[in-house]
Amino acid sequence: MPLLPMRHYPDPILRQKAKTVDLKDPRLPGIVRDMFETMYHESGVGLAANQVGLDLNLAVIDCSGGDDHNAKLVLINPVVLETGGTVEEDEGCLSFPGLRAIARRGERCRVRAFDLEGHAYEVEAGGLLAKALQHETDHLQGKLFIDHLTLASRAAVEGKLKQMKKDAAPKKSGVRA
Ligand code: ZN
Numbered sequence: 001m002p003l004l005p006m007r008h009y010p011d012p013i014l015r016q017k018a019k020t021v022d023l024k025d026p027r028l029p030g031i032v033r034d035m036f037e038t039m040y041h042e043s044g045v046g047l048a049a050n051q052v053g054l055d056l057n058l059a060v061i062d063c064s065g066g067d068d069h070n071a072k073l074v075l076i077n078p079v080v081l082e083t084g085g086t087v088e089e090d091e092g093c094l095s096f097p098g099l100r101a102i103a104r105r106g107e108r109c110r111v112r113a114f115d116l117e118g119h120a121y122e123v124e125a126g127g128l129l130a131k132a133l134q135h136e137t138d139h140l141q142g143k144l145f146i147d148h149l150t151l152a153s154r155a156a157v158e159g160k161l162k163q164m165k166k167d168a169a170p171k172k173s174g175v176r177a
Contacts, residue, residue, distance in 0.1 A: 048139030
């Protein structure tokens, strides 16, 4: 099973709203399998399809690190129904290697999505799972965790974000054409 290539900030696909998934798309089981494998390989607890270059409204989550099969969540066309409370906690993202910052999130959330069998389900969570659900559903709307940083945290990572943009910019060629 192949690992999928990670897209890093500021790749424009990370700012795109992902396309609605056709629940009958026969590629879905294979894509989901590869996304889980890529997520475990990267030591993440969640991965959205656009983070691996796929324009699909689809994410996977596993807060158990692969230890608990029941913790595996496939979120197809997910919708956040409600969030409650507020927490400010350290957060990172596989599309921002090496960057950690304090993000403000709902303490709890409730999400509706479809699973691989095409069945609608709801998941309600607090703690790490609530954070992962908000983080991944955000990705699929083109939103990133840096949009949720506290003012102090945003200021602290501003230089690093600028550097990431600079590193990704096309290198100027020495040749004049
Ligand atoms: Zn992320």
